[in-house]
Amino acid sequence: MRKTLLRITSLAALVMWPSMGSAQELVWWTMSWNEANARAFADEFIAENPGVTVRIEPNVAGGLQSRVLIAIQSGNTPDLIDIQNGVNIPLAETGGLAAIGDALASEGVDFEDFLPAAVETATYNGQVYGMPFQVEAHAFLYNKAAYRDAGLDPETPPTTWKEFLEFSEALTGSWSNGSPRYGYGVSGGGPDQPGNSLFRSLPFLWMNGGGILGPDNEVIVNSPASVEGLKLYVDLFTEYGYAPPSTLENDSNALRRLFSVGNVAQIPGATSDVQRVLEADPDFEIGVGLLPHPEGGEPAAILGGWNFVIPEAARNKELAVKLAAFMASPERQAIYTTTFPAAQSGLDLPRFDDPLFAAHKEMLGFARPQPTIPEWSQITRIYYTHLQEALLGSMSAQQSMDAAAAEITALLSN
Known part of the structure; x- marks a missing residue:
């Protein structure tokens, strides 16, 4: 190589x-x-x-x-x-x-x-x-007021993917004043990419036993485990409608703003996101938990x-x-x-x-840690390009990751 x-x-x-x-x-x-x-x-x-x-x-x-x-x-x-x-x-x-x-x-x-x-x-x-x-590392940030409004316990965030989907469905709708509320913030675009989408989507692959590269830097981004994890991330927007229409424009700053004003009820975020939300509104009722994971598995974060x-x-x-x-x-x-x-x-x-x-x-x-190979920055750009295709609906999760795998394999073979 x-x-x-x-x-x-x-x-x-x-x-x-x-x-x-x-x-x-x-x-x-x-x-x-x-x-x-x-x-x-x-x-x-x-x-x-x-x-x-x-x-x-x-x-x-x-x-x-x-x-x-x-x-x-x-x-x-x-x-x-x-x-x-x-x-x-x-x-x-x-x-x-x-x-x-x-x-x-x-x-x-x-x-x-x-x-x-x-x-x-x-x-x-x-x-x-x-x-x-x-x-x-990211943790799971949620709006306690939104939880109460949706009939959820504000002190008990979801721990499994099954609960996460149930909570996201319950939280998607409208506030009493008619303003929209979405269950989860998916990062699919914006100026600070591919890093934002990578930090928020790759853990879905890892938690499901997949990833972009395996232990020996073999390409596994289109493996069944990887595609299943990515599909959940994509489906939050394309299939279930739990993520806002602006998903393809949302980087971390946009997601935090949507979270701060109540338009998104749950996001992954850093300690700095918690601090900025509370600086903007000291009365904001923010909850923080571990990232939800598959049943029997454990969380993962970059x-x-x-x-x-x-x-x-x-x-x-x-x-x-x-x-x-x-x-x-x-x-x-x-x-x-x-x-x-x-x-x-x-x-x-x-x-x-x-x-x-x-x-x-x-x-x-x-x-x-992210894989420590010299080509990693190029690999993340390839991954992000094809993730966007899945979010746009122009390709299925499997098709988009098959295309990513082909490009990454070619890159590593040169």
Whole structure:
């Protein structure tokens, strides 16, 4: 199988970056929302390491992977980078990241304390190319007022697919003021794709014993188990009418807005979705449970999160490893994360005792990393294209996944 290399233009490769630091200066690319925390931890690290300075350069998520690739190609890189866990392996595959597992262990980092699925997101060809610091997984969000209006117990969300369909049917209809209400929010379009649809539909395949790729990266997206799981996701919109007419335009932001105003009664969502709903309406009665699953099975979700990575061309790799190890502390991760720390002992800290987020915390135990092969981003685009065909009704679930399987097989055979 030919590796698909991540490429950038020769012009971009000539871009000179202001990030390269001096011999004892570490350059840390953090995210804009974490800049204050990064500066505070940098000051603490400097105090423990006299003679060292840390320059913080904040980024935004949009275009981050491209910026990192350009820096790697130019050879003018920062020393430490916060990166989404889904792009850790593609970056490692370029040869532009340093393998840091052994060095971190030498600095006292206990990978046994980390969520195993999180470590998988940083492991490529048996080497660890990143250190997870933040993890997250979707849970099942529901509107308690809608449950009461539909005659359902607002403290008991569905646990099985059978109950999920029954609840979705009961919730689909109208409020007393005549405004429409749909049982479940399906993501089938919008600007933030294919990620939104992938995070919301792939767990249906996983929970049913299927997936897009199998354990050895064999194509299983058109297997009976995969198609049955996908068909349920699609049928919520096409067959049952439990999802709103705007489904083919709905990404996560659109679904959250529909949920917030009562037009959709149930959605999968992250802790950030809960927070934003309550920020918009502090009186909103939101319930949170585990994602419903097949009878006798268990939930599944894609593991999201963030990792620290160190470029191979970093000027101060040893110091960068030391800074990453410093940030491995569960107490520091508990402050630096916007969701949950990758170091599992940090989950016992008081910050994570809020019962509203108990289900999200429990879902971490059922979360899985996305397949760690270089072609994964192309595979997800193929999958999304054919998922839309099923949602449009131009193909059956089986036909759409047969077409996806053929394209993915051809891609992996090149």
